[in-house]
Amino acid sequence: MLTLMLAWVSLIPSILLSPTKYLWAVTTTQSFTLAFLSIPWIFLQNFNLFNSTFLVDKTSAPLMILTCWLFPLTILASQSKLINEPINRQRTYIVNCSILQLSTLLAFAAADLLTFFIFFEASLIPTLFMITRWGAQERRLTAGYSFSLYTLIGAIPLLIWTLKLYEKYGTLYLPTMNLLPQTLTPGSYELLFWATCNLAFLIKLPLFTFHLWLPQAHVEAPIAGSMILAGTLLKLGGYGILRTSFLIQEPATNKALYILALATLGILATALLCLRQTDLKSLIAMSSVSHMNLIIVAVLTCSQWAFSGAMIMMIAHGLTSSTMFCLANTLYERTNTRTMIVLRGTLTMSPLAASWWLFTILLNMALPPTINFNSELLMMLAIYDWSILSFLLVALNLIATTAYTLYLLWSTQRGPFPKHINTTHPLYTREHVLLTLHILPTLLLILKPELIMM
Numbered sequence: 001m002l003t004l005m006l007a008w009v010s011l012i013p014s015i016l017l018s019p020t021k022y023l024w025a026v027t028t029t030q031s032f033t034l035a036f037l038s039i040p041w042i043f044l045q046n047f048n049l050f051n052s053t054f055l056v057d058k059t060s061a062p063l064m065i066l067t068c069w070l071f072p073l074t075i076l077a078s079q080s081k082l083i084n085e086p087i088n089r090q091r092t093y094i095v096n097c098s099i100l101q102l103s104t105l106l107a108f109a110a111a112d113l114l115t116f117f118i119f120f121e122a123s124l125i126p127t128l129f130m131i132t133r134w135g136a137q138e139r140r141l142t143a144g145y146s147f148s149l150y151t152l153i154g155a156i157p158l159l160i161w162t163l164k165l166y167e168k169y170g171t172l173y174l175p176t177m178n179l180l181p182q183t184l185t186p187g188s189y190e191l192l193f194w195a196t197c198n199l200a201f202l203i204k205l206p207l208f209t210f211h212l213w214l215p216q217a218h219v220e221a222p223i224a225g226s227m228i229l230a231g232t233l234l235k236l237g238g239y240g241i242l243r244t245s246f247l248i249q250e251p252a253t254n255k256a257l258y259i260l261a262l263a264t265l266g267i268l269a270t271a272l273l274c275l276r277q278t279d280l281k282s283l284i285a286m287s288s289v290s291h292m293n294l295i296i297v298a299v300l301t302c303s304q305w306a307f308s309g310a311m312i313m314m315i316a317h318g319l320t321s322s323t324m325f326c327l328a329n330t331l332y333e334r335t336n337t338r339t340m341i342v343l344r345g346t347l348t349m350s351p352l353a354a355s356w357w358l359f360t361i362l363l364n365m366a367l368p369p370t371i372n373f374n375s376e377l378l379m380m381l382a383i384y385d386w387s388i389l390s391f392l393l394v395a396l397n398l399i400a401t402t403a404y405t406l407y408l409l410w411s412t413q414r415g416p417f418p419k420h421i422n423t424t425h426p427l428y429t430r431e432h433v434l435l436t437l438h439i440l441p442t443l444l445l446i447l448k449p450e451l452i453m454m
């Protein structure tokens, strides 16, 4: 852990000091080193590594590795867009990006609930910089406002709740809290109590009806922002819920029935909403919301299978949706549009990119041997066990998912040869490497999914 922290911290002077010509080479190399340094955590899983500051266990290690792994990829993805900007702006961009990833990493690694809270909220600031300074359109300011508004509304109850827990148990150290008698006795306002406690996490995930900030933020953010948002920031919410799941055991399902119903509805509604999107990035964002709501439903049923499924889903979705944003970005960089109807027919221009699209979309749809499928299966089984009605509703989602997957493929790839965009360059090697590094872990994990089970 210390090695890694040193590596992260040393990244900042090297970004600020490295000569202009080598800025991207140096930062990319260094961030890849960092990603590889984080890999050993995967072998630490049955041996809990914790001290008073850090906690690396089955719940946090996969997400921490994901964070470290995505960092070089975000650097790789933003290169071509930023290379034309003034050098100082490039440097602040990378510094902001690394601070964002670092605070996410520290939130995952924190052994203390309050430290977790601090870094959870700290990630807001660099994200806000990314969206408002490097976003493409004027509306980025609105997106920034609503993003911070939603996050801060969630923060207050979470802080109060954390302090209450401290008052009650006298500790916020997570390994100790796991051992405490698991009773939350909030009196007769159980649902309200539970909901306000977890509001911050539910907003971050986001729960349907609290999701409005997400498509906006995704659409306005630069590519690295989108990748980090989809890849790790949303997972902070999921991690928060999983981490505090020892508090929401058995009776939670009844306490949170309304939330469960809302999330079940949300899975379906957002999947159907995907069919109505015209903007490529906002479609991908909506499909993330659908997946994240499935996690909420599953986690609230409080079974071990659901927890494992949710964990796998977070990793699988982090990699897959980040890939989709990269693909959307390759189109955006070439054509300067995200409107799907304008992008029709790109298959005829670059078939290789189209095969990447097909592959990624199939992963997102959870095609059988992939870990996405694994996770959905585990969660669906847990939901089936809990209630057949809810299972049927969730199963309907499969139809909607297939529908929007086909819609995405049809409306961006198929169609007549696009005469207005016939001067684009096929995918660069850098982009192929980027996509491969996203997909490769997903494929490797098929062989041993228990590595990321909780």
Ligand SMILES: *[C@@H]1O[C@H](CO)[C@@H](O)[C@H](O)[C@H]1NC(C)=O
Pocket: 092, 093, 095, 096, 099, 129, 133
């Ligand atoms: C992040 O970006 C903002 C906006 O450009 C900049 O003012 C700030 O200095 C950056 N942060 C760091 C730590 O460089």
